[in-house]
Amino acid sequence: NAGVMQNPRHLVRRRGQEARLRCSPMKGHSHVYWYRQLPEEGLKFMVYLQKENIIDESGMPKERFSAEFPKEGPSILRIQQVVRGDSAAYFCASSLKSSGSPDTQYFGPGTRLTVL
Amino acid sequence: KNQVEQSPQSLIILEGKNCTLQCNYTVSPFSNLRWYKQDTGRGPVSLTIMTFSENTKSNGRYTATLDADTKQSSLHITASQLSDSASYICVVCLSGGYNKLIFGAGTRLAVHP
Numbered sequence: 001n002a003g004v005m006q007n008p009r010h011l012v013r014r015r016g017q018e019a020r021l022r023c024s025p026m027k028g029h030s031h032v033y034w035y036r037q038l039p040e041e042g043l044k045f046m047v048y049l050q051k052e053n054i055i056d057e058s059g060m061p062k063e064r065f066s067a068e069f070p071k072e073g074p075s076i077l078r079i080q081q082v083v084r085g086d087s088a089a090y091f092c093a094s095s096l097k098s099s100g101s102p103d104t105q106y107f108g109p110g111t112r113l114t115v116l
Numbered sequence: 117k118n119q120v121e122q123s124p125q126s127l128i129i130l131e132g133k134n135c136t137l138q139c140n141y142t143v144s145p146f147s148n149l150r151w152y153k154q155d156t157g158r159g160p161v162s163l164t165i166m167t168f169s170e171n172t173k174s175n176g177r178y179t180a181t182l183d184a185d186t187k188q189s190s191l192h193i194t195a196s197q198l199s200d201s202a203s204y205i206c207v208v209c210l211s212g213g214y215n216k217l218i219f220g221a222g223t224r225l226a227v228h229p
Contacts, residue, residue, distance in 0.1 A: 004159070031214075033217075040221070041221055042120070042205065042220050042221040042222060043160070043205075043217075043219040044219070045216065045217065045218075048214060048216070055214065056213075056214070056216070091159050093159075095215065104165065105162075105215070105217065106162075107152075107159030107160045107161070108159050109157075109158055109159050110157075
């Protein structure tokens, strides 16, 4: 059973370009979470999705950022018109269920975005 | 404001020695507390999960404690190994709704031979 997969692992973009980050959850997991980690800081929640639904996007900037988790295929985090401040590591996590008894979130290896 | 604070920020120990990492939180409503290990360039990996009623949980050489009254947790590493060099992150899960996680900034541990 493969773990959470993210690609690309490293992404370099120039200011104003678009960044598209992909996340394939663990097999059987239908809950996906995106986090951002700035250097020397803890992970910060961005968005929580289930298949075809955004459940909580309270941590995601209102402009330029969007996320989706289609019925088929990976979850996508899309950043339009990137700026230098978007440079960070973006982690995706998946879980089997979202509530009730504690459920482990399994993290992918992350995508390191560098904006020149 | 929901916050998770960890100390020390970084720590260097010799191989074979023990160490204890601290976590204080002001998170409400509380559901459970987790410790994750994050190797450089990798995603976090879960070590322990403790609910309100649990005050200690072990995973091999890792032992986590939780005092829900004082809102403190610790992670004790016994007989450290070089492979323990990593960041250790304290994470608190909110109750109500889904498992929303609040992360500490981590303690960066370096184990030297």
